[in-house]
Amino acid sequence: MHAQIATELLEAEQDIHRHRGDRFEQFARVRTAMGRLATVDAFYVAEFVGAGSVHYHHQYDGDTFDLPGSMPIAPGRTAHWVRTHRRSYTFAEDGGRALHAGVPFGDTEKISRDAIVTPIFDDSQERNLLGLVSIQTYTPGSYDRHTVEALEYLADSLGGQIAYEKRIAERSRRLGGTARPAEDVLGDVLVTLGELHAKFSTRAVPELRREVERILSELWARELHQQRLVAERLETLTPRQRELAELLVQLSGDSVPTTAELARAMGISTVTVKTHMNIVLRAFDAKDRGEVRAAIQRLTRHRSYQV
Structure with missing residues (x-):
């Protein structure tokens, strides 16, 4: 790695550590560093939530901040590709097919001609996948292996910080800390x-x-x-318990489904529905099924952005 690149990356890593707890500044520092090392016309950081969603809360088209949003993880798109292969996706992998299969953000009249989408792993031995960081440009052939290595280095720095902050938050919770109202x-x-x-x-x-x-x-x-x-x-539930919880949202109507309606939809008895529902309520720490429904509706709201 060239000395100039190494110096920029080390300074960026120090800034990421210095801004511990401030995701906006951490992500902004990655964008600035990569912009000094290569042409960056679009940039985003995204995080995986559960098995089916990826959430974009720091994305720019040029200097224009694009509103946060989320998408389901769909086969054939970059989020699915990176999650499957557990390594960086580059435009050269498939001529940009996976990149262009997504829904574009920013200026939709312009098309990215080179891109890197790099996984963000935590610092555990299992290397759990936390999210993605991507740079894109309208100029073909802009990124080489040094660019990929640079983005991967900063992604590792982000992953270590995110994992550290999660551990601190979990320790606080165990010591009796609670979420603010x-x-x-x-x-x-x-x-x-x-x-x-x-x-x-x-x-x-x-x-x-x-x-x-x-x-x-x-x-x-x-x-x-x-x-x-x-x-x-949801992941703590059995498949049938999860199906029951999701039916609270999927069944039509503005009101919360009744026990009888849930039983008919699942082909089980009302007694079994009540047994499963009690477990679901405990898992969500909810007073009633309406609270569970509201929580799942929050998770399943999706907006269209490129994945």
Whole structure:
């Protein structure tokens, strides 16, 4: 690896560590570093949630921040490719077929002609797959093996930090720490918006825009955390219990399905439905099936962005 590349990567890694707990700045530092080493016309960081979804909460088309969103993991697209092969996807793998199979974000009239989509692993021996980081450009043949190695290096730095922060959060939970109520989150939003209003007259518009982007990214990170919890709870259930939980959303109508309706849909007795439902309620720490339904609806909301 060239000395200039190594220096840039080491400085970026130090900044990622320095911004521990601040995902927006960590992701922004990766984007800046890769932009100094190669042409980057589009960039994103995404995280896997459960077995079926990938969530994009830090993506840029040029300097334009693209709104966060999520997609199911579909065969033939880059998220599925990386999850299957557990290594970086490059445009040269298939001439961009998997990349272009996704739904584009940003300026849809422009087409990426080179790309790297790199997995983000945690630092465990199992190397659990956490998410993706990608750079793309409209110029063919822009990325070589040094570019791939550079992005993989920064992806490993991100993965180590994300895993560390998760361990700290889990230890806090075990010591009795609890999630803050929604009112506190709303309070943060109001305080931050008030600060932005005050800054508007004293700061340049680009700086104000960056603050707004930070808010969007951080709010999405909180939403992502809640969705991850739902996915983890679903994974503790048996296939039939999970089917029952998902039927709370899938069955038509605005009201929560009755025990009889669930029994007919699953072809089992009402007694069995009640037994399964009690387990589901405990898994979700829910008072009633309406709370379970609301949680799963939160997980299954998808928006169309390139995967």
